Every structure is written in C-alpha cells, then in structure tokens.
Amino acid sequence: MKIGIVGTGNMGQAIISRLKGYSLVIYDKDVLKAKKVSKKFGSVVHTCENGKLGGTDVIILCVKPQEIKSALVFLSETGLKKKTVISIAAGVKTAALEKALGAVSVIRAMPNTPALVGMGMTAICKGKYAEDADLKRAKNIFLKIGDCVMVEEKDMDAVTAVSGSGPAYVFLFAEELIKAAVKAGLPLKTGELLVKKTFAGASNMMCSGARKLSELRANVTSRGGATEAALKVFQNEKFGEIIKKAVRAAKIKSGKLAKSVDK
Numbered sequence: 302m303k304i305g306i307v308g309t310g311n312m313g314q315a316i317i318s319r320l321k322g323y324s325l326v327i328y329d330k331d332v333l334k335a336k337k338v339s340k341k342f343g344s345v346v347h348t349c350e351n352g353k354l355g356g357t358d359v360i361i362l363c364v365k366p367q368e369i370k371s372a373l374v375f376l377s378e379t380g381l382k383k384k385t386v387i388s389i390a391a392g393v394k395t396a397a398l399e400k401a402l403g404a405v406s407v408i409r410a411m412p413n414t415p416a417l418v419g420m421g422m423t424a425i426c427k428g429k430y431a432e433d434a435d436l437k438r439a440k441n442i443f444l445k446i447g448d449c450v451m452v453e454e455k456d457m458d459a460v461t462a463v464s465g466s467g468p469a470y471v472f473l474f475a476e477e478l479i480k481a482a483v484k485a486g487l488p489l490k491t492g493e494l495l496v497k498k499t500f501a502g503a504s505n506m507m508c509s510g511a512r513k514l515s516e517l518r519a520n521v522t523s524r525g526g527a528t529e530a531a532l533k534v535f536q537n538e539k540f541g542e543i544i545k546k547a548v549r550a551a552k553i554k555s556g557k558l559a560k561s562v563d564k
C-alpha cells in the first residue's frame with residue numbers, strides 16, 4: 302500500500318516516523334521542509350513536488366484545521382478516485398471533507414503525540430462513502446503508531462478533548478510536580494528524574510494490569526499518611542472539577558473549529 306502524507310509538521314512526522322514498511326509520498330506547502338523530513342526518515346519517503354501524490358491508495362491529511370481548506374482544494378485537484386482520505390484535523394467533520402472532495406471515501410482520525418514513540422492513541426470514524434474495509438485499513442495504519450479505537454463521529458470532539466489534547470494535560474501536571482519538588486527542596490535534576498519515572502511507572506501500571514485505578518490509588522494511600530494528606534488537598538481544591546472544566550473547554554473549542562471550516 303502506498304500512503305500519501307499532506308503536511309509534515311508535528312503529527313505528520315510522528316506518523317511518518319512509524320510507518321516503516323510502507324511506501325510513502327509526502328507533501329508540504331513548504332517544499333524545503335518536506336525535503337528535510339524526507340531525508341530524516343530515509344529512502345522509503347519520497348517528496349512530492351508536482352502535487353500529484355501519484356499512485357497512493359491512502360492520503361493522510363495532517364494540516365491544521367485552519368489550513369484544511371487550502372489542502373482540500375489541492376487534494377480535490379489530485380484525483381481521488383478509489384483513494385481513501387484520512388483527516389486528522391481536530392474538529393473537521395467528515396461531511397465537511399465530503400462537501401469539498403465529493404463522493405470520496407473519508408476517514409476522520411484523532412491521534413495524539415505519543416505516536417512519536419509508538420504509543421499513540423487514535424480514535425477513528427468513517428464518512429458516508431467509506432466502506433468498513435477502508436476503516437479497517439485506517440485502523441491498521443494507526444496501530445503502527447500505537448493503539449486505535451473506532452468511535453461514532455458524534456464523540457470525536459470529546460475524543461479530541463480527552464486523548465488528542467490529553468498529553469498536554471499530563472505534561473502540565475508533570476511540570477507542576479517538578480516545580481513543587483524544587484520548592485520542597487530537591488535539586489531540579491533530581492525532581493525531574495523522580496517525576497518522569499513516576500509518571501512512566503504509574504502509566505505502565507495503569508495499562509498493564511487489570512486492577513482498577515481507584516485500587517491502584519488506594520494502594521499508595523495509607524490511612525493518615527502523606528499521600529492521603531496530599532489527596533485531601535486535591536479534593537478540597539476540586540481537582541476533579543478543574544479537569545472536567547478543561548475537557549469541556551477543549552470539546553467546545555473542537556466543535557467551534559469544525560464550524561469555522563464548514564463556513
């Protein structure tokens with residue numbers, strides 16, 4: 302299978318880096334950037350200068366939602382018969398893509414940046430012209446960059462707000478924990494190491510076992526102990542509410558991005 306990638310920024314590169322074994326044709330409006338990316342990822346990647354993405358079976362659109370209109374104009378000129386177009390643009394609905402591209406097989410996907418280390422989480426759904434086989438093919442591509450789940454399109458803004466943006470929430474928590482470590486008297490380097498390894502270890506525990514998160518948390522929380530004292534602060538400061546508010550803001554923004562593209 303030959304895959305075209307349009308847009309070679311953060312996510313485009315994360316996907317390219319993990320698609321070993323596929324023949325890739327990449328295109329970016331910045332031709333120099335595309336060439337650099339091509340060099341970085343080796344010989345299976347071929348840059349496309351004439352805008353044709355020739356011979357590709359699947360095209361993955363990795364541009365910002367704000368830039369999607371110009372990319373769709375370009376795509377509609379390349380001839381999409383029998384191709385599947387996968388868009389990873391936050392908030393951009395399959396109906397909007399079909400409106401611009403015509404009766405084309407369209408898949409909407411929401412990956413996240415841990416794809417860079419092969420631990421991405423992607424949710425996908427299909428448009429009205431895509432077959433189940435197209436969805437399966439898309440799933441197989443995203444399984445190369447981590448895990449993949451099929452969802453209904455109505456849930457895509459929520460997915461964006463949870464796993465698409467989620468790595469940023471985790472990084473923010475880690476940054477703040479490092480600052481707190483320094484404030485508590487630890488050298489910065491030690492604080493960074495403690496926090497990063499704690500996140501890595503806890504993530505592994507979450508994903509590897511069948512135990513509930515609440516059980517894992519309870520195991521660290523002795524009655525009257527230090528962890529309990531910290532968790533009480535989180536609870537009193539309504540940590541859960543802050544998270545719900547943040548996810549809601551991201552979900553609303555994702556929906557608004559869609560509307561700006563529909564116009």
Ligand SMILES: NC(=O)c1ccc[n+]([C@@H]2O[C@H](COP(=O)([O-])OP(=O)(O)OC[C@H]3O[C@@H](n4cnc5c(N)ncnc54)[C@H](OP(=O)(O)O)[C@@H]3O)[C@@H](O)[C@H]2O)c1
Nearest residue numbers: 308309310311312329330363364365366368372390391412
């Ligand atoms: N970053 C994330 O965590 C994340 C997670 C999930 C989904 N997404 C989605 O992934 C998409 C890409 O995000 P990103 O962070 O990778 O953006 P990015 O780093 O800005 O990459 C987009 C690339 O596409 C290029 N481009 C713009 N218009 C183009 C066009 N018409 N044809 C070809 N190339 C074009 C841009 O060039 P210029 O820089 O010159 O404009 C840039 O190189 C977004 O739609 C976003 O919603 C991102």
